[in-house]
Amino acid sequence: MKSFPSLYFANLFLIIGTGLLTTYLALYLGNNGISTFWIGLMTSCYYMGLLLGSKLGYHLIKSVGHIRTFAASTAAVLACVAAHGVSDNIYLWLALRLFVGLGMMCNYMVLESWLNEQAAPESRGRVFSFYMITSYLGMILGQFALAEFPELGYAPLFLVCMALAIGIIPISITRRIHPKPLKPIQVSLFDYFKKVPQSLTAVHFAGIINGSFYGLAPTFAKSSGFNSSEIAIFMSATIFAGLIAQWPMGILSDKVRRSVLIRTNAVAIGVVSLALFLLPITQTLAFALTFMFGLFAFTLYPLSSALANSRVEDEERVGVSSALLVVFGAGAALGSTANAQVMTYFGHQALYASIALLTVIMYLLLTYINSKQKVEQPESSDYVVGTSDVTNSPLAATMDPRIEETTAHEQMLVVDEIDDEYEENNAVFDTDDPQGDLFKDFETQDETAELKD
Helix, strand or coil: CCCCHHHHHHHHHHHHHHHHHHHHHHHHHHHCCCCHHHHHHHHHHHHHHHHHHHHHHHHHHHHHCHHHHHHHHHHHHHHHHHHCCCCCCHHHHHHHHHHHHHHHHHHHHHHHHHHHHHCCHHHHHHHHHHHHHHHHHHHHHHHHHHCCCCCCCCHHHHHHHHHHHHHHHHHHCCCCCCCCCCCCCCCCHHHHHHHCHHHHHHHHHHHHHHHHHHHHHHHHHHHCCCCHHHHHHHHHHHHHHHHHHHHHHHHHHHHCCHHHHHHHHHHHHHHHHHHHHHCCCCHHHHHHHHHHHHHHHCCHHHHHHHHHHCCCCHHHHHHHHHHHHHHHHHHHHHHHHHHHHHHHHHCCCHHHHHHHHHHHHHHHHHHHHHHHCCCCCCCCCCCCCCCCCHHHCCCHHHHCCCCCHHHHHHHHCCCCCCCHHHHHHCCCCCCCCHHHHHCHHHCCCCCCCCCCC
8 A cells, every 4th residue: 555555546536436437327327218228238338448448558658658648548538427417318328438448448557557567576466455455445435425316316427527536636646657668469369268268268257247247237226126325235245245255265266176166156156146036136135145146256257367377388377367358358248238138128137037047058168168178287376356347457457458478477477586597688587377476375385286077
C-alpha cells in the first residue's frame, strides 16, 4: 500500500464507478421494459471493447505516455457515462458500452504495466495482492452504492462520474517514475489450444458463466422480487465469496490435482445453479446460494491458469497468460448475449438453468480432454489470485502488444537466480512461472508427477 498508493486509489475508484455502472444499466433497462437480450448484448459490447482496447492502449501509450493515456481514457469513459443521461437510445448505449470497454482496457494496461515494472521482486506478490483487494473492494462498494438509489434515476450516473473523476486525480499528481516503453508480443492462440486444451476450455466456460452473472444476475434478482438494496447484497455476497475463496483454493491446489479441482468446481456450480433454478427463491436462500456460487465460479480462472502453467515451458508462460485472457473475454462476450436470449424465451430463472447445462457440457469436455492428455506435472508457485472478470486480472498487462516475451518475463517474474554469464552481458533472461511469481506464497513445496484421472 505504501509503495503504490496513487495506483491503488486510481484502481479503486475506477472499479467503484464501472461496477456501479454495470449493475445500474441492467436494472434501469429492465425497469423500462427493455428485453433481456439487449441487456446481455450491452455486457457483450463491454467485453468486446476490452478485447479490442489493447491495440488502442498501445498506440496511446506510445504516443503520449502512461499518465496522459490514463487521463485521456478515463475522461473518455466519463463522457460516455454522462452520455447515458442525454439519451436512452439502446443503440447509442451499445456503442457507449463498447467505448467504455476500450477506455477501461487502456486504463488497466497503464496501471498493471506500471505495477509490473516497478514492483520489487521480493514484494511483487504483496503488491498485486493489494491490487486485487482494491479491485474486489471497488466492486463491492459499487454494488452497495446503488442500494442508496432505489428509484434508479440519473443520480447513480452522477456518482459513477464522480468516482471516475476522482480516479484521475491520484495518478495525475503521482511522483513515481514513469514505466519505460515495452515491445510487442505475438500470441498464437491455436498453438496454445493444442498445448493446454483443458485449461483454455475451462477458461472459456468460466468467461461465459461469469460474464452472464455480471450482465444478467441483476435482472434475475429484480425479476425475483428483490429491491435495489437486496440486489446490491445479492451481487456483493457473490463477489465477496470470490474474494475469500482465493487463498483456500490456492492452498488446496497444492495438494489436489488442479484438473480434478476444476471439474469439481464445475459440478458444484452446476448443483448450486440447479438449486437457484428449481427452488422457490427467498432472500435468505438466494443469498446463501449465490455466495456458494461465487466460491466456485470465481476460482475457475485462477485454477485453469495454474493448470496451464504446469503444462508449458517457461518461455511460453507469458503467451499462455494472454491466450487465457483472450479466451475468457470471448466467452464473457458470448455468454451474456446467449443467456440473455435464453432468459427472454424461458424466464429469468432460466439463467441458472443455462449455467447448470453449461457446467455439464464443461465437465464432459474436460473429462474427455483429460483422458487424452499426458500426466499433469504441476510446478510450485503457479496459482494466482484472480477476479472473475478479465478486466481485473494482474495478467491483463500481458495483452499489451508492446510486451516482448522476454521483456515481459523480466518485468513480471521474480528472479531467484541469475546466471553469471547473463549478468556479465546484461542480457534479458527467462524466469519461472509469471503467475505463480506474482503470488508465490500460495505454493511453497514441489509436487511430483500425478497419475491420470
